[in-house]
Amino acid sequence: MRIRCIQWTTLFVCIMLMASTLAGCFGGHDQDSDNSFGKNGKPYTGTSITAYMGVSPAADVIRSMLPEFESQTGLKVNLQILANEQLSQKLSVQLTAGSSNPDVFMIRPLEEVKLFHKNGWVQPLDEYVRRNPDYDFDDFSKSAIESTTADGKLISVPLSTEQQILYYRKDLLEQAGIPVPKTLDELEEAVKKLHDPDNGVYGFVARGQRNALVTQLSSFLYSEGADFQKDGKATINTPEAIKGISRYANLLKNYGPPGVLNMAWPQAMGVFAQGKAAFFTDASAIYSSMLDPGTSKIVNKVGFAMFPAGQAGAKPFNITAWGLAMNSASANKEAAWTFIEWATGKDLVLKSQQRGNPGARNSVWNDPQGVSGFPEEYIPVISESIQVGVGHDRPQVISVSEARDIIGDIVIKGLLGEDIKDAADKANQAYQAIIDREKAK
Incomplete structure (x- = not known):
């Protein structure tokens, strides 16, 4: 009887150890610590954010892939794609008024970063970009990041260059x-x-x-x-x-x-x-x-x-021609970052480049699939320019x-x-x- 008890105890311990191991393999991290969308069920079910974007190939890719993202995360994204001048006007009015909407928006870094940062309209993203090792922030070209930085703080993430x-x-x-x-x-x-x-x-x-x-x-x-x-x-x-x-x-x-x-x-x-x-x-x-x-x-x-x-x-x-920024007044910063992380991740950047939109990730430029949307002679010119370029x-x-x-x-x-x-x-x-x-x- 004692032997059978020891056997059951041992079996129970083994099962618990296996369960613990599997939990670690399949997304056992807290959602708030790594922001790994799609790994913990639908963490943002019932949450919605608003995103303003300018007319661009990158915005087209994001719009086309959005249903899959919303399905993975449960997050509802009210995506509005606006003409460039209309985008600037709406942002100026709403951010000046301290509105919490939009939560996320496209920004022209070299025209707007310094002003938006000085006015306190944008949330610095330095803390967010290092949370998830799989995001691989160091994959972005240094000069593209220079374009999106003000006073040593990361104000937006490069979307197109x-x-x-x-x-x-x-x-x-x-x-x-x-x-x-x-x-x-x-x-x-x-x-x-x-x-x-x-x-x-x-x-x-x-x-x-x-x-x-x-x-x-x-x-x-x-x-x-x-x-x-x-x-x-x-x-x-x-x-x-x-x-x-x-x-x-x-x-x-x-x-x-x-x-x-x-x-x-x-x-x-x-x-x-x-x-x-x-x-x-x-x-x-x-x-x-x-x-x-x-x-x-x-x-x-x-x-x-x-x-x-x-x-x-x-x-x-x-330079970064367009970046994605977070409204400092957003009431849903975690959800907003999850959207930015997805929209500027390697998979979306690859799909965007396949439609002819030059991104800022070095790994995508080194991927044959990532450069398939460009003329053959064009690719080495851009690749070299990215390596030696100046960020303004x-x-x-x-x-x-x-x-x-x-x-x-x-x-x-x-x-x-x-x-x-x-x-x-x-x-x-x-x-x-x-x-x-x-x-x-």
């Missing part, structure tokens, strides 16, 4: 026996050789509108060793900055098409897509417009290349538009034949005044 690249006419380079430029000096030489306005082909095109051009000017600055500011000081009149600005202005002035002063990206892209320019530099995200037979006459003639190196090397911008493409101040006007005006002066050094000295003072004004607040 942009890099400045060089577009070129493969047929024109081949006919002239010109290799793809790897340096800015080589680019200038190639532009000169291919500039043929009498036959309707200009050597170079890029943005020439005062405010719009600044983001594309940025890579010219970085690649010469310059930046907009350093350690709280405006630096747009340094020798390196003057060199980068002069190069950009001279390329447009001497080899650009008529009307360049009125060109933002759609107009500049249109010139290139109609076959009227040999080289075009702009954001990587607009590549599909040049491969669309409905908008382009050079569909099979477009080449992609790294932004050429200056005296400091090739330093294109690599405009002045890093709250008054971004004002600062862009000041800096863009230097290029305008150059296009009009005025002295760039003198214009840069005056602009540097005006830009420093913005920096000092914002420090004082």
Whole structure:
């Protein structure tokens, strides 16, 4: 009898140990500690959040996958996809009023992060991104994270990225026996050789509108060793900055098409897509417009290349164009983070990239499935740009538009034949005044 009791006791202990082991294998962690959606039944049944997103491929993927997410978690997501201007207006009104809605929203980091952070509208996410090792926050490129950080705090998680690249006419380079430029000096030489306005082909095109051009000017600055500011000081009149600005202005002035002063990206892209320019530099995200037979006459003639190196090397911008942020006034922060974690996880980023939306996760760029949505020549250009890129493409101040006007005006002066050094000295003072004004607040 004693032997049988010992046997039953032993069996009971074994069963309990097995149950404990299985619980550990199948999501025995507390939901609040790791936020592992779908592992603990439906932890958010009866909970709902609101998410505002801009029109984008990433938003389309999230919308298409949302029923599966809601089924896994029990969380109801009221997803509203808005035109960009409408999104900005609604956010401004509701966040200024201290509304708890939306719980989650898309944000343009380099335009809005500093302002939203200063006003206390966004919840820092540093604590959240490290909770679940499977989320693998270190998988995001460093420069993309730089774009979404303010005062050392993570304000949003990258959703889509942009890099400045060089577009070129493969047929024109081949006919002239010109290799793809790897340096800015080589680019200038190639532009000169291919500039043929009498036959309707200009050597170079890029943005020439005062405010719009600044983001594309940025890579010219970085690649010469310059930046907009350093350690709280405006630096747009340094020798390196003057060199980068002069190069950009001279390329447009001497080899650009008529009307360049009125060109933002759609107009500049249109010139290139109609076959009227040999080289075009702009954001990587607009590549599909040049491969669309409905908008382009050079569909099979477009080449992609790294932004050429200056005296400091090739330093294109690599920025987060859109990020996902959490409302600091949200009443459902845990649920909001669960949504952000899912929407920016590896699986969703892979699906988004398959639809042509460049993400910020290194692992997805190294996955053949993750790059299947892009042209073959395009992939190594973006991959390399991500590794060496700079995480901002405009002045890093709250008054971004004002600062862009000041800096863009230097290029305008150059296009009009005025002295760039003198214009840069005056602009540097005006830009420093913005920096000092914002420090004082």
